[in-house]
Amino acid sequence: MFKLKNIRVGCLTLFLAIIMPIYATEKDNEQRALINQLKKLSLEELIEVEIFNPKGGLAARKVQKLTQTAAALFVITQEDIRRAGITRLPEALRMVPGVQVARVSANKWAISTRGFNGLYASKLLVMIDGRTVYTPLRSEVFWDVQDTLIEDVERIEVIRGPGSSLWGANAVNGVINIVTKSAKETQGSLITTYVGQGEERAIVGIRQGGQLGNDVHYRVYGKFFEHDHFVNEQGEAQQDNWQMKRGGFRMDWGASEQDNLTVQGDIYHGFVKQNISVFQVQQNDSVNLNGLNLLARWQHDFSNGDIRLQTYYDHTRRDRLILDEIRDTYDLDFQHRWQPNEKQEFIWGLGFRYSQDEMDNTFILSYIPKKRQDKLFSAFVRSEFQIAGESEPFGYKSTGDLRLIIGSKFEHNDYSGFEIQPTIRLLWKQSDKQILWAAISRAVRTPSRSDSDIEYNTLSDAGAIRITGNHDFQSEELLAYELGYRFNPNCRFLLDISLFYNEYDKLRTGEPIDFISTPPTIIFEPDNQMSGEVYGLELSASWKIFNIWKIISTYSYLDTQLHLNPTSRYFVKEMEEDDTPHHQASLRSLLTLPHHLELDTALYYVDNVPNQNSPHYTRFDIRLGWHAWKNMELSLGARNLFKKQHREFGNGNSISTIMANEVRQAVYMQLKYRF
């Protein structure tokens, strides 16, 4: 006979029994409403319902549905990246309305949101898994070293408009959060290979995921790529090819039901080649790039909130012909979210960052002092209150819900001292289908090491120029007014509109302060002698017409008006108004065909950029994907199909040494194998 066994009642039941009474009534009603909603779905819909994942969601420092954010948020998913055949993170950003992506050369991008684009675009904060990659050297993002195995990216959250009340200084015009998958989601092995011409020549990536015991998941990856060169206006090859080796790991430990520990790190080594003009003599510079980072994050969930503690170390080194830079950053970040009930929520946090650098100065470019240690202290609070309407669990079945969000970041940095960056937002959920939001925020771009300490000697057409740092350079300031509307009538259609009016003050200018006669040299220093307005509109619509066909289109309009102070003698005048295209549009189509085929096309239009001598252009990308077997995917694709080459950005009026090149047509073949 079969032997019967006693079955023990485990700790989980016990745990639920203890927890349940604490938030019985309110949570019960929520749960009831949600379950009734789920019960009304068909089976086909039910399998599409997403699991609430409290470990995700970085854009608002908390978990949130896209359609419920009181900010201009756009999310690029792994599926978007895969179907567009994207191999580099900055290239994915072309999909986002209101983001300006222009390739300056094979390894340089000018990327900004809501204007002020440039090779050293300073008003966009970028983070990868919570680690900031915005460098304080010259307030920019070195896009060439921001990379990972692209298949491991879960999503890219892009917020246009100030995110400074949560993320602090320099999130002036936008915040980009690149989020990689948890190790649990990247189990098994992946081999990815890519061969092409025009952009990457070859990419080889390998990832191995595994499990240690029941609760620890890990992955390790390695990647190598070699990128083709771009061309000049005449179509001649330029020396701006580059390559990089990179490796990394991530470990996620679900220590308990409530605790999660993530440890991750990357290491890379490579070079980029660039044509530079030093004293009007063109030279080729091979820049060595090295870096490594290590991050640990612990999250503990309570029944009505969570706490998160994160720390990281980041080391970068760039050896250029005219300057070597070594930078080490240590960062500590704590936050506590507390949601006593559906009607209110509080988040507060504290942060500390220590960044030290060491420059190997040359006569052309130097920083004084040569070494510098900077400390950044920060704190933020944010609270959300329901001021009218019914509470609604997980954001559906609503009968109108008006929420007020107020918050601010308080920071102290070694350049401009104390900074306050508040925001006030209103979110009105008219129903589960329509949302209206409005916001007024203040943000600052704090002075960079360059603004304060640079000494740069160059030759212009008008003679010798020296730029020296200004210790009294102040933060650039923004007061932003935003309005947004989302229409989500069903899960097939989403329309997102945002309008903004940005008022800037104390914008950076270069002011002549002195003249030396031998040799004749004009000395400039950065100053804050410009104000301006930028206003615009961003639209995006995604429409799943059939289960097999989805189209996504975006449009954005932007206009910049700058005003120099009467006392200013900025040689560039107000020409930076024309650094950003007025109109941008895109149309993507994702079509699933029989026989496991996918046909994906993307059309991008970018208006001319007069100040960078770049005419308007239309680019067309196409990809044919074939899931040959369950675990093997083959893609063939082409980028910039319409034109053999085109210019996206130039040297403009900047006194940069970098020479701009033109983007080429590219073709590729990609093979991914999972086992």
Next chain:
Amino acid sequence: MRIPWRRFGILLFLLFFEPSEAALPIAQEYQIKAVFLYKFTDFIEWPESAFANRYAPFNICILGDDPFGKGIDVALENEKVNGHHVKIQRLNHIKKVELCQILFISVSEKYLMNDILTFIQRYPILTISDSEHFVIQGGMIQFFKQGNKIRFYIAPETAMEAGLKISANLLLIAKIVHRTPK
């Protein structure tokens, strides 16, 4: 060719404003799974012999650690399956299992899985679990996660052998697992 604008217009209207299709909610994993359990009752037919009599309840049993909490009680309160009132039973013992129509076996029982499944083989009980390899071990429906969505495997032969009829519509959505013949 004349373009049927009218029909096109109606199509457009339906695509945008189909009233039943609200935006999909986000839910906890076991809230979704609880609703799946409820949904399955529409697509599976139990033989009359599964019930003691006409008035016998339809028992949904959870064996081992209960991952659902109150969610499953909420999902199934006041529901009926073919005229039988649904009752949720939490079992810590396999003895009374013959009274169940649906048996959800918690992952906490994964080391006893073979014994449990062998024991209930002869009863018309729909067996469901999250436990890995459940359908291969002889279970009928196994939940798994695809990204952050919940999908399931079905072993139709196992269900058929137990006297359950599974609707083709359910099989269409599931991933079918055929047991390798022994």
